[in-house]
Amino acid sequence: xxxxxxxxxxxxxxxxxxxxxxxxxxxxxxxxxxxxxxxxxxxxxxxxxxxxxxxxxxxxxxxxxxxxxxxxxxxxxxxxxxxxxxxxxxxxxxxxxxxxxxxxxxxxxxxxxxxx
Amino acid sequence: xxxxxxxxxxxxxxxxxxxxxxxxxxxxxxxxxxxxxxxxxxxxxxxxxxxxxxxxxxxxxxxxxxxxxxxxxxxxxxxxxxxxxxxxxxxxxxxxxxxxxxxxxxxxxxxxxxxx
Numbered sequence: 001x002x003x004x005x006x007x008x009x010x011x012x013x014x015x016x017x018x019x020x021x022x023x024x025x026x027x028x029x030x031x032x033x034x035x036x037x038x039x040x041x042x043x044x045x046x047x048x049x050x051x052x053x054x055x056x057x058x059x060x061x062x063x064x065x066x067x068x069x070x071x072x073x074x075x076x077x078x079x080x081x082x083x084x085x086x087x088x089x090x091x092x093x094x095x096x097x098x099x100x101x102x103x104x105x106x107x108x109x110x111x112x113x114x115x116x
Numbered sequence: 117x118x119x120x121x122x123x124x125x126x127x128x129x130x131x132x133x134x135x136x137x138x139x140x141x142x143x144x145x146x147x148x149x150x151x152x153x154x155x156x157x158x159x160x161x162x163x164x165x166x167x168x169x170x171x172x173x174x175x176x177x178x179x180x181x182x183x184x185x186x187x188x189x190x191x192x193x194x195x196x197x198x199x200x201x202x203x204x205x206x207x208x209x210x211x212x213x214x215x216x217x218x219x220x221x222x223x224x225x226x227x228x229x230x231x232x
Contacts, residue, residue, distance in 0.1 A: 034220060043208065043223040044159065089158060095219065103149065103174075104210075104221060108158045 002027040004092050006107025014115050019080050021110045023090035024072040030092040033066060033073045034104070039086045047088075048075070051095070080114045087111050118143055118211050122224030129199055129231050136195045137227045139209030144189035146213030150182070153206045153226070162207075165192040199231045 003026040013019050025033075034049035050057045050064045050073065057064050061080075066073040077084055090107040119142040129135050139148065148165040163171040163184055171184035186192040196203050206228050212221040 043225045046220050046222070049220060103161050103164060104159075105161075106159045 002030060002092055002105040004090060004105050004107040006090050006110060008110060009108065010111045010113070012113045012115065013080050015080060015082060017080055019075075019077045019084070019112055019114075021075045021088055021090070021112070022072060023074070023092075023107050024070075025092040025105075026071065027092070027094070028071065029094050032093050032095045033064070034091050035064060035075050036089045036091065036106075037086045038089065038109075044089060077112075080112075082114050082116050085112055085114045118145060118222045120209065120211060120222060120224040122209055122227060124227055125225060126228040127230070129229065131200050131231055133199055134195055134197045135199065135229060136193050137207055137209075139192045139194070139211075139224055141190045141211050145211040146189075147211065147221075148186060148192045149210040149221070150184060150192070150194045151208045151210060151223075153208060155205075159208065162194070165194075196229065199229075201231045204229055204231045 004023055006023045011019055031052035035047050036044035037047045038044040048059050048062050048064050050066050052068055055066055061078045063076040087109045089109045091104040093104045094102040121140045123138045127135055150162040151159040152162055153159050161174050162177045162182055163173040165171050165184050165186040167186045167189055181197055183195045206226045208226045209224040210221045213219060
């Protein structure tokens with residue numbers, strides 16, 4: 001089955017700096033890579049996702065890059081703010097032609113702390 | 117998107133008893149999943165709830181311990197049976213796919229279970 005490795009497990013940055021979280025996956029058939037943000041005591045919420053036919057996707061301060069050959073993808077947050085502090089999870093899955101997920105396999109998470 | 121109501125939000129239970137967690141979605145969805153998230157850990161998939169048929173369980177999870185129902189496309193239950201303190205965790209339902217076309221996974225707010 002799929003195995004997703006995520007690094008680092010903790011990341012501390014100063015407000016305004018950039019943060020990068022990296023993930024690798026093992027199943028070459030995986031074609032969908034979402035990133036979730038989970039604040040303390042809250043549910044995971046999707047912040048950005050990318051499919052295997054795209055190399056990069058941006059949404060304001062957040063971007064995700066995908067290298068299919070190397071089987072790794074990364075989350076980039078620019079101009080970090082204290083409210084970005086949370087646990088971030090990467091995940092991987094296969095989507096069928098109808099767009100439905102096979103199961104998501106999650107990384108172990110990265111605790112991001114943005115210091116004011 | 118989907119609005120997911122998960123009940124109860126938390127419970128404290130005696131060992132040896134069972135707890136049923138409900139997940140109600142405001143629209144018909146293709147896929148429903150149940151996850152376990154132990155404190156400070158990542159999300160582990162318990163099973164995929166299949167409408168009108170038996171759930172598909174992941175390695176390490178069995179139907180006798182975690183019976184699941186999914187009578188229709190908007191509702192599912194997870195029962196944690198014969199509980200022990202090791203079952204103390206957060207249990208989350210997740211949904212994706214539906215007539216509105218969304219293909220990302222959304223999560224319920226979770227059920228925080230403590231077994232004493």
